[in-house]
Amino acid sequence: MVATRILIVEDEPLIxxxxxxxLEDSGFQVAEADSAADAIAQLGGEEDFAAVIIxxxxxxxxxxxxxxxxxxxxxxxxxxxxxxxxxxELARRFSQDSRITVLGKPYTSHMLLNALRDLxxxxxxxx
Numbered sequence: 001m002v003a004t005r006i007l008i009v010e011d012e013p014l015i016x017x018x019x020x021x022x023l024e025d026s027g028f029q030v031a032e033a034d035s036a037a038d039a040i041a042q043l044g045g046e047e048d049f050a051a052v053i054i055x056x057x058x059x060x061x062x063x064x065x066x067x068x069x070x071x072x073x074x075x076x077x078x079x080x081x082x083x084x085x086x087x088x089e090l091a092r093r094f095s096q097d098s099r100i101t102v103l104g105k106p107y108t109s110h111m112l113l114n115a116l117r118d119l120x121x122x123x124x125x126x127x
Contacts, residue, residue: 004050004123005029006116009039009066010082011059015105019053022109027123035059036066043070049077051121053112056083056090064090067100075099078119082107 006023010016011034023030031047033039036058043049052070056063067079079100083090087104094100103115116122 004121005031005047006121007031007033007039007042007049007052009033009036009052009058009063010055011035011057012055015055018109019112022112023123026109026113036061036063036069039066040069043074043077051078051080051116051119053080053082056081056085064093067094071097071099078116078121080112080115080119 006028008016008019008030010019016032020030020032031042033042037060039052043052054063054067058066063081067081070077070079077099080103081090081094081100082103082105084105087102090102094102099119101115101118103111
């Protein structure tokens with residue numbers, strides 16, 4: 001069985017390491033990006049991703065804008081937006097898109113995996 005590949009877009013190294021460890025321990029393959037530009041380059045590359053996890057506070061542009069761009073270019077791509085700001089505001093903004101979920105920071109491994117599962121993304125099963 002081929003592992004499901006996830007892209008994590010997070011500029012904070014400790015949070016990125018936590019997410020990578022959580023996902024790999026759960027059977028996912030993980031690619032990492034620390035900026036929106038790096039994320040778009042990877043999403044448009046050779047690799048297929050089952051989902052992307054995006055931090056709102058990226059250094060080169062807001063993560064919610066990256067989510068908009070990703071969904072426009074790859075409409076079937078599930079997106080988890082992680083934010084330390086008002087989770088409800090973002091949830092309202094994206095409420096019409098069933099392929100986007102918002103996860104408030106700080107979050108646990110269990111919360112992250114549930115967010116992916118709610119989007120239909122599980123380890124070892126291609127999207």
